[in-house]
Amino acid sequence: MKKIIISFFAIILLVACKNEPPYIVKIEGKQLPVNEDINSKNEIEEYIKPYKEKVEKEMSTVLSYTPIELNRIDGELESSLGNLLADMCYQRANPVFNSRTGKNIDFAMFNYGGIRSGISQGNITVENAFNLMPFENTLVVVELTAEKIKELVNYLILAKRAHPISKQLNLAVKKNGYTLKINSKTIDDTKTYFVLTSDYLQNGGDRMDFFKNPVNLYTLDYKVRNAIIDYFKETDTVKVKLDGRLRNEK
Amino acid sequence: MKRRNFIQKSTAVTAFLTLGGFSLQSFAEKSTKHITILHTNDVHSHIEPFPINDSRYPNQGGVARRATLVESIRKENPNTLLLDAGDIFQGTPYFNFYGGELEFKLMSMLNYDAATIGNHDFDNSIDGLYAQLPHAKFDFLSANYNFKNTVLDTHVKPYKVFVKEGIKIGVFGLGIELKGLVDPKMYKETKYLDPIEIAQDITQTLKVDEDCDLIICLSHLGYNYKQEHQKIGDLTLASKTKDIDLIIGGHTHTFLPKPTVTKNIVGENVLVNQVGCYGINLGRIDFYFDKDYNKASKGKSIIV
Numbered sequence: 001m002k003k004i005i006i007s008f009f010a011i012i013l014l015v016a017c018k019n020e021p022p023y024i025v026k027i028e029g030k031q032l033p034v035n036e037d038i039n040s041k042n043e044i045e046e047y048i049k050p051y052k053e054k055v056e057k058e059m060s061t062v063l064s065y066t067p068i069e070l071n072r073i074d075g076e077l078e079s080s081l082g083n084l085l086a087d088m089c090y091q092r093a094n095p096v097f098n099s100r101t102g103k104n105i106d107f108a109m110f111n112y113g114g115i116r117s118g119i120s121q122g123n124i125t126v127e128n129a130f131n132l133m134p135f136e137n138t139l140v141v142v143e144l145t146a147e148k149i150k151e152l153v154n155y156l157i158l159a160k161r162a163h164p165i166s167k168q169l170n171l172a173v174k175k176n177g178y179t180l181k182i183n184s185k186t187i188d189d190t191k192t193y194f195v196l197t198s199d200y201l202q203n204g205g206d207r208m209d210f211f212k213n214p215v216n217l218y219t220l221d222y223k224v225r226n227a228i229i230d231y232f233k234e235t236d237t238v239k240v241k242l243d244g245r246l247r248n249e250k
Numbered sequence: 251m252k253r254r255n256f257i258q259k260s261t262a263v264t265a266f267l268t269l270g271g272f273s274l275q276s277f278a279e280k281s282t283k284h285i286t287i288l289h290t291n292d293v294h295s296h297i298e299p300f301p302i303n304d305s306r307y308p309n310q311g312g313v314a315r316r317a318t319l320v321e322s323i324r325k326e327n328p329n330t331l332l333l334d335a336g337d338i339f340q341g342t343p344y345f346n347f348y349g350g351e352l353e354f355k356l357m358s359m360l361n362y363d364a365a366t367i368g369n370h371d372f373d374n375s376i377d378g379l380y381a382q383l384p385h386a387k388f389d390f391l392s393a394n395y396n397f398k399n400t401v402l403d404t405h406v407k408p409y410k411v412f413v414k415e416g417i418k419i420g421v422f423g424l425g426i427e428l429k430g431l432v433d434p435k436m437y438k439e440t441k442y443l444d445p446i447e448i449a450q451d452i453t454q455t456l457k458v459d460e461d462c463d464l465i466i467c468l469s470h471l472g473y474n475y476k477q478e479h480q481k482i483g484d485l486t487l488a489s490k491t492k493d494i495d496l497i498i499g500g501h502t503h504t505f506l507p508k509p510t511v512t513k514n515i516v517g518e519n520v521l522v523n524q525v526g527c528y529g530i531n532l533g534r535i536d537f538y539f540d541k542d543y544n545k546a547s548k549g550k551s552i553i554v
Contacts, residue, residue, distance in 0.1 A: 022283055022417055022463050022539035023546030024495065029509035029554040031525055032319060032532045033310070036299075040314035041321065044359060048297055048314070051352050055343050130343055136373055138433075199433070219433075 059127040063232035070240065071118035075162055077173070077246040081115055082164035084240040085132070088231035089224065090166040093139050093196050096220050105141055106182055108166035108196035109152065111206040115164065124232050133225040137198040142214035146189045151210040153180055156246065165246050166196070172249045198224055283415050283539040285464060286330040288320060291500030292527035293334070294341030294370065295353055300528070310530040313356045319532055320360055327536075329414040332361060333421065335500035336368025336470035339379075341528070349374050354385035362388040364410055366423030366468040367395065368500060375436045376400050391423030391468060394448040399439035409452055411460050417539060419464045420456030424449060424487070426471050426501055445471060445482055446490050453493040464537055465494050472502040473524055488512045488520040496535055499524035508554040509535065519552060 070081040090108040097105050117131035144152070156163060157173050165171075170181040180187055192215050199219070202211045232238070299312035324330050334357065339350045350371075357365070367390060371379055380401040383390075393408035409422035424445045428437045449467065456462040467487070475481035484499040492514045499522060509523035525531035540546055 022541055023543065024464070024537055024550045025540045025545050025548075026536075026538040027495075027521060027550060027552045028536040028538075029521060029523060029552075030534050031506070031508070031523075032534055034299075034312060034315050034319060034530055034532055036309050038315040038318050040312060041317035042314075044314035044317045044356065047356070047359065048352070051344065051348065052298070055347055058347060059343060130346075134341075136340065203430070219435075221435075 059125060059130065061126045062123045063126060063129070063229065064124040064235050064238055066119060066121060066124055066238045066240075068240075069118065069121045070238070072112060072115040072162060075242045076248055077156075077160070077162050078165070078242055078244070079115075079162040080240050080242060081118060081132075082110075082112065082162050083167070083242065083245065084238065085115065085228070086110060086164040086166035087240075088235075089139060089227050090168070090196055092227040092231050093141070093220055093222060096222060097141050097194070097196075097218065101218065103194060105196045106193040107168040108164075109169075109201075110164040110197060111201055111208070112159075112161045112163045113206060114198070114200075124238065126229065129225055129228045129232065133228055135200065135224075137200045137224045139220045139222045139224055139227060140197060140199050140202050141218040141220065142195050142197060142202055142211050143192050143216040143218070144195055144210065144214055145192055146187050148210045148214070149182075149187060149193050149195075152195070152208075153178065155208065155210065162246070167243065167245055169245060171246050173247070175250050194218075281541045283417055284327055284329060285414055285417055285419065285537045285539070286323060286327045287333065287466065287496065287498075287533075287535045287537070288323060288330060289333045289335065289468075289498045289523070289525065289533040289535075290316070290529055290531075291335035291470075291498065291524055292337040292368070292503050293353070293529040294337055294527060295339060295345040295350075296342055296528040296530075297344050297352060297356065298342075300530075307528065307530050311528050313360070313529065316529055316532060317360050323534070324361075329417070331363045331412060331414070331419065331421070333466070333468055333498055334362060334365035335468050335498050335524070336366045336423075336425070337370045337500055337527075338365065338368065340370040340373045345373075349378055350382040351385050354382050358385065358387035363412065364389045364391050364421055364423075364468065366390070366470055366500075367392050367406070367425050368470040369426055369428060369431050372428065372432050372436045372440075376402060376438050376440060380405070391421060392425050393422045393452050394443040394445045395425050396441035396443060398441070402440075408448075409456060411456070411462060417464060418460065418462045419466065420460055420462035421466045421468060422449075422452045422456065424467060424469045424471055445469075446487060449487060449491045449494070453491055457493045463539065464496075467494050467497045469497055470500045473499050473504040473506075473522070474502075484522045484524070485510070485512055488514055488522055490515055492516045492518065494520055495537070496520070497522045498533065503527040505531075509533075511552055511554060519550070521552070521554075 072079040086108040094105045172179045201208045300307040302309045390406045397403045412419045427442045472483045474483040474485040484497045504524045505526040514520045525533040
């Protein structure tokens, strides 16, 4: 009898237990700042240390030298760093493009906002390259119609900004219109042009819509930062000047 | 107290009442339970705190500080889960030099329980992510990426059920559409599936088949897309599903003044939270459970 009572009781309990799910009665939510008020866990800091030291050593590796400060604000519609960036990407990318297609890139164009940091006079290190180009953008070549090139030119004129352009393009903004030369030639409406830019801008970044839906798109599998690093590696002293490739003649 | 007196006085029925009494007491003790959910998103390889002279986040963040914070909360409540909503990779040279190895190792040292996959976690291609998996001692959860024809096949689960103090916590992951955001060469044959449909299925599985008491979605969809209506953000997800208690978001680097309380498709409250980016904040959501229906029937109080 006792046994029966016990098992009966146990069953009741089990059933009661199973039938009562835990209900949520209260929820509290907050955000905890991670700042200097919290001590760093020593074990973690020690673990990071060798990685940190190697990164720092790598980042301080000297690649090249610049006798002047390079920045994006030393000209009106061009800049020392903008000219350098566009020219060096052209110089590194054109042999790759040529070997694959047998064609040459006409010019390179990037965006002013993409120059994330200047370079001080003196040694140029890996860190400078990372600061200049912290993103993983890759180089692409877009084949554009002459009409799209004119859209590109109008964008430049309206933007009134020193967007990085390589030296193959020469644009004078005049009171009523402009004069444009690409590789010393006026634009040929029947021709298509090969423009080097980044995947970010090709996808419509900075509203450069003329890069969207090109005649052809060639990906180079070459990161912008790697092109920068490779250029610095092969260049003992960087020489750059403001040459008026993009200028105001109003 | 009364019951004890009764047991002491009536020796004849001691045996079964002791048994019953003991059981009752143990239920009573555990009638209230407390689960803590800690979360990060879009840490983007920020291992160290920002420099003191940083213009945006001076001296903020840092994995070693996060470790201290997580440890102290775990001491306070061992029934804690630590989760990440994706974009672990990309943002500092640590990623460029080590490919995510250090990020995963440190997250493992902090005892992360699960993470979902962000678009930037494909930045070294799906193979780069796969190569780092041995360093991660936590699970990757994604329900709407079909990895069948990729190296990640069988390495990513749609969901995982954690049991903490008898409470079953179902956690599932959702990722953003990769097309247009990531080079197809990087994500290869990864198939993106509709997150809302998948969430509706998974929540049923978790609620009905797995009998979960708490359902959490780890989302890298982004908080909300006011301009682009066709894009699905966490607020849309919340409004078109049911049974999700908490959506932990990422991708849009959204700093919320406090967790958002919104309604699901049947008018119940859902919490949506996201803590900005770069590990400068840790999200904390505490869930209190009670078996007492009378208490529960008064509804849950949400304090944010």
